[in-house]
Amino acid sequence: MIEYDTFFLGEPEAVLQDEVTEIVIRDLSPGRRKYRAAYAEVRLSSDPDKYADRLWPRLGRGQWLGIPWSVEVIREVNKIPEAWR
Template identity: 30%
Template sequence: MAREYDTFVDNPDGFEAGEIDVAVRELTPDDRRKKYLTRYVRAKVAPSEEELPGSDILWLRWQRGRVFPRPWRIQVIRELGEFMPKKAVVRNQ
């Protein structure tokens, strides 16, 4: 059975298929207490299972949380670690 993940993107309508680095949240872990934990992964993403056979489900969310109604597919290639390198920019938020 396919596992489910989600990720937050600027524009789900403009999300493109391919190989990307992405932060995903676990939605169907074996231990339910681990739900929503985040992983950074290198993954292939596609809009349908036909284009990515054997893949898992990837729900897209806008940056402010609303879920996009049509799920994508994801195939994790490798783990990228727990964090992102800090960028040298001044942020207001």
């Protein structure tokens, strides 16, 4: 299981669950790459057991909610235009 966190920019109750949505996730795996961020298409759920990986929500100013969600990362999305990669 991989652990990620994300920042909910609004209230957690307003987050779209179980549908493909794009968010920024941060990889919390220990090591030099900890906190690497990525835009990703995901499905997420407030049920911590619904998807394979763990997602720890934070609010927009970094507040740690301490309640685990689960996430399925479908694919990373590269936002940098091809010409400037």
